[in-house]
Amino acid sequence: MHASTSIQTAETQDLINLSTPHIQIKDLNVTIEGKRILKDINLSIPNNSITSIIGPSGCGKTTLLKTLNRLVDDTKGVEITGSVLVNGEDIYAKDAEVTHIRKKMGLLSQKPFPLPMSIFDNIAYGPRIHGERNKEVLKQIVERQLRNVGLWEEVKDRLESSASRLSIGQQQRLCLARGLAVQPEIILGDESTSALDPISTQTIENLLVELKKDYTIVLVTHILRQARRVSDHIIFVYAGEVVEFGRTEDVLLNPQNEITKQYVKGFIS
Amino acid sequence: MSNVKKRLFKEKVAKVCMQLAGITITGSLFFIVGTILYKGAPYLTWEMISETPKGGFYIGKDGGILNAILGSLYLATVSTALATAIGVPISIYLNVYVKAGSFLERFSKLLFDVLFGIPSIVYGAIAFSLMVWMGIRASLLGGIITITLLTIPIVVRTIDELLKTVPVDLKNITFSLGATQWETAKMFLRYIKPGIFTAILLAFGRAIGDVAGVLLTTGFSDNLPKYIDEPSATLPLAIFFQLSSPIPEVQGRAYASALILTFIILIIVICTHLLASRQQKHKI
Numbered sequence: 001m002h003a004s005t006s007i008q009t010a011e012t013q014d015l016i017n018l019s020t021p022h023i024q025i026k027d028l029n030v031t032i033e034g035k036r037i038l039k040d041i042n043l044s045i046p047n048n049s050i051t052s053i054i055g056p057s058g059c060g061k062t063t064l065l066k067t068l069n070r071l072v073d074d075t076k077g078v079e080i081t082g083s084v085l086v087n088g089e090d091i092y093a094k095d096a097e098v099t100h101i102r103k104k105m106g107l108l109s110q111k112p113f114p115l116p117m118s119i120f121d122n123i124a125y126g127p128r129i130h131g132e133r134n135k136e137v138l139k140q141i142v143e144r145q146l147r148n149v150g151l152w153e154e155v156k157d158r159l160e161s162s163a164s165r166l167s168i169g170q171q172q173r174l175c176l177a178r179g180l181a182v183q184p185e186i187i188l189g190d191e192s193t194s195a196l197d198p199i200s201t202q203t204i205e206n207l208l209v210e211l212k213k214d215y216t217i218v219l220v221t222h223i224l225r226q227a228r229r230v231s232d233h234i235i236f237v238y239a240g241e242v243v244e245f246g247r248t249e250d251v252l253l254n255p256q257n258e259i260t261k262q263y264v265k266g267f268i269s
Numbered sequence: 270m271s272n273v274k275k276r277l278f279k280e281k282v283a284k285v286c287m288q289l290a291g292i293t294i295t296g297s298l299f300f301i302v303g304t305i306l307y308k309g310a311p312y313l314t315w316e317m318i319s320e321t322p323k324g325g326f327y328i329g330k331d332g333g334i335l336n337a338i339l340g341s342l343y344l345a346t347v348s349t350a351l352a353t354a355i356g357v358p359i360s361i362y363l364n365v366y367v368k369a370g371s372f373l374e375r376f377s378k379l380l381f382d383v384l385f386g387i388p389s390i391v392y393g394a395i396a397f398s399l400m401v402w403m404g405i406r407a408s409l410l411g412g413i414i415t416i417t418l419l420t421i422p423i424v425v426r427t428i429d430e431l432l433k434t435v436p437v438d439l440k441n442i443t444f445s446l447g448a449t450q451w452e453t454a455k456m457f458l459r460y461i462k463p464g465i466f467t468a469i470l471l472a473f474g475r476a477i478g479d480v481a482g483v484l485l486t487t488g489f490s491d492n493l494p495k496y497i498d499e500p501s502a503t504l505p506l507a508i509f510f511q512l513s514s515p516i517p518e519v520q521g522r523a524y525a526s527a528l529i530l531t532f533i534i535l536i537i538v539i540c541t542h543l544l545a546s547r548q549q550k551h552k553i
Contacts, residue, residue, distance in 0.1 A: 071441055076370040103447030113438040116460050126446040175442075182446050 022047045022186065022216040023068060028082035030063055032075055037063045039240045041082070045233075050208060050217040052231035052248075054224065056268055060240040061220045065188055068218065069105040070098055086186070103130070106179025106215075108192040112171035114163035115178075119155050122163045122174055126182035145177035149207055169200025176207065187211065189219040193226065205230050224264065228252055236260050238268075305531060309524030317525055322491045327510065329518035334526050337507035340494045342533070343409060344487065344503060345477035348416035352472050355417070356424030357458075357465070364432040365440070365454045378429065384422035390481035392419045397485040409494050409501040412487030419482050420472040427468035431461040466545040473537055477530070480505040504530045 021044035028041040037060045045051050053061040066072040067084060070091060083090045091101045103126075115122050123142040124132075132138060142159070146152040151173045155166070163174055172192065179187065189208070193201040208217055209230055221227050227234055227248065234251040236244040236259075244251050244260045255261045262268050320333035359377075367374045396415035405411055435457050443453040458465070480503075488500030489510070504526060511523035 069445055071444060074368065074440070074444075076368060099444075099447045099449055102445050105445060107441060107445035109438050109441060111438065113436065113442055115439070115442065115456060129446065129448050129452050178442075179446065188445075 021045060022087065023218070024085040024088075025067075026083045026085065028067060028084065029080070030060075030067060030072065031079040032063075033077035037240050038067070041242055043235065043242060043245060045216065045218060047216050048212055048214070049232035050212050050219060050230050051233040051235060052227040053218065053220045053235045053237060054222070054227050054263075055237035056263065057222065059237045061237045062190055064235075064237060065190055065218060065220045068186070068188060069102050069107060071102075071107070073098070103182050104184050105186040105188050106176070106182070106184040108172070108176055108179060108187065108189040110191045111195045112168055112175050114166070114171050114174055117163065118160045119163045119166070119174065120159040122178050123181050126178060130182060141181055145181045146174075148180060149173040149177045150203070151177060167200075169196050169203065172196055172200065172204060173207070176204070180211075185215065187215050187217045189217065189221075191220055191222060194222075201226075224252070236263065238263070302531065305524050305527045308521060309526070309528040312518075312521040312525040313528055314525075317522065318529060321493055326491070327514060327519060329516045334502070334504070334507050334522075334529070336491060336493050337502035337504045337526070338529060338533075340409070340487075340490075340501035341477050341504040341530070343494055344412050344416060344483070344501070345473055347413050348420055348476045349469060349473045351413070351417040352420035352424045352476075353465075353469055356421045356468075356472075357428055359421075359425050360428035360432055361454045361457065364429065364435075365457060366450055381422045381425045381429075385426050388481065389415075389419050389479050390484075393482040393485040396482070400486060405498070407486055407488030407500050408498045409487060410497045412483045412501065412503070413497075415482045415486045416476045416479060419479065420476050423472045423475055424468050427471055428461070428465065431464040431468070432457060435460050463545040463548045466541045466548070470537060470541040474534060477533065478505060480509060504533075 023043075023045040025041050025043040025045075028038055029036065030038040041064065053064055055061045063072060066075075067080065068086075068091075072078055072080065080092060083092050085091070086101070086104065090096065115125055117125070120142055123145050124138045127138060127141050132141070143152060143156075146155065151170060154170065163171065166174060172195075176187075187208070193204050196204065205226065208219070211217065212232075219227075219231065231248050234244075234246065234248050235242055236251060236255075236257075238259050244255060244257050251260065252264055255264055259268070314333075316331070317333040318338060319335060320331075321336045322334070323330060323332035326332035363374055363377055367377075392415050396411060396418065399414075400406070400411050439456060439460060440453055443456050448456070483503050483506060487503060487506075489502050489506055490500040491502070492499075494501035508523050508526045508530070511519045511526060514520060514523075
């Protein structure tokens with residue numbers, strides 16, 4: 001099965017115009033406590049588009065996402081081989097600087113998690129740790145990012161109040177703004193709407209679609225309809241392997257692989 | 270008995286057990302406080318807390334226990350401060366820097382569990398032999414070293430339990446914003462801030478109430494503690510000495526001293542709660 005899937009991936013990859021792949025994954029293998037979680041991953045994730053990683057629970061899609069910003073490093077008993085190139089630089093190179101790599105990638109986690117501080121400080125946290133001390137500049141950043149996610153009008157009069165008082169949908173937008181404030185190039189979303197109501201989900205989805213003109217976005221989702229609504233490309237992962245990778249309509253409407261067909265039809269979940 | 274009845278019966282039994290436990294513990298507390306109030310209050314004079322023992326104090330003559338009050342306050346405050354300054358970084362290191370489940374983490378936590386359980390007389394004995402070797406005599410310094418060693422495991426274990434309540438998300442978020450481990454650690458501290466006061470309170474309570482640890486290392490003195498290298502009185506030892514006396518007057522003063530000690534702890538508890546509740550502004 002392994003040989004045929006990699007041929008499959010190579011074929012479908014040709015269909016995608018990869019003039020400037022932002023992220024390139026080469027021969028990536030991830031083993032956690034002796035168990036192979038990701039097997040021989042080879043992918044090129046294109047610029048300025050939304051790529052969704054789909055697949056059944058426990059297939060390794062979140063691990064794949066976490067290898068992109070090296071959050072996987074923190075897992076107990078993890079071994080990583082292969083390379084992940086961002087703008088041609090290997091983030092797993094010996095001299096690669098982790099904090100710098102992570103700064104390039106904003107993470108939007110499953111559940112909104114505001115830092116235990118005010119709304120203002122949540123956004124200003126990133127710029128502050130990266131050395132921005134000027135109050136006026138920080139104010140501008142906070143306003144710009146809150147406007148970016150459509151939260152400014154809702155919170156401009158209570159910037160000093162606790163971020164945890166916002167509604168859950170507002171919190172997730174705040175988290176997105178917080179990530180954007182450190183000027184990343186890539187946005188990683190780990191089932192970012194799974195805790196949200198339908199309207200907040202729609203707001204986040206629309207935001208992501210809008211943001212793709214400036215960012216490369218990689219999302220993990222278990223909702224096929226969401227993948228279909230927002231993404232340009234889809235990576236289907238099954239049992240730690242990339243089974244299919246291609247344009248959204250190709251993968252969802254005309255899957256080449258038998259497993260993908262079954263997943264898309266809802267026989268595997 | 271039907272299933273529903275059985276379950277309701279179990280519910281009732283559990284509730285009664287909990288209520289009994291609650292009543293027992295509250296009752297004992299009232300009994301203890303009542304006893305020291307009843308026996309100690311008549312002897313609690315201004316002289317007790319404002320003067321040092323005069324000649325013949327231990328046979329019922331003039332004087333007070335200011336020496337022991339000050340000695341205990343110095344000892345407990347400095348030891349708690351030192352234990353916090355040493356213990357908090359240890360917990361932070363084990364929870365933020367060391368990979369979860371690694372040998373170092375498991376070994377250190379086991380070590381602190383054991384240290385937590387060692388009786389204070391053992392700390393006293395070890396510190397005493399160390400002091401003999403280093404040529405330090407029984408003194409406030411000796412006591413501070415011993416009590417600091419005794420309270421470090423308390424701080425480490427309490428803070429460790431607190432840090433375990435920090436969601437993994439927090440680490441992922443600060444890391445993905447490009448924070449270093451140290452910046453992440455600071456965010457962890459901010460998250461658990463209200464709880465840190467509890468750790469400090471526990472350490473202080475243990476420090477001010479310890480007898481065995483100070484018995485060998487701090488000595489006792491009727492003078493006010495002025496120098497760190499001189500023996501100093503402590504409240505628990507003052508209570509012990511007075512209570513051993515056959516003279517009713519002196520025994521009464523022992524209870525008055527216990528009352529003072531309890532009162533100090535009460536003040537510390539209230540202050541801690543006030544400080545902790547003020548820190549909860551941005552709690553998630």
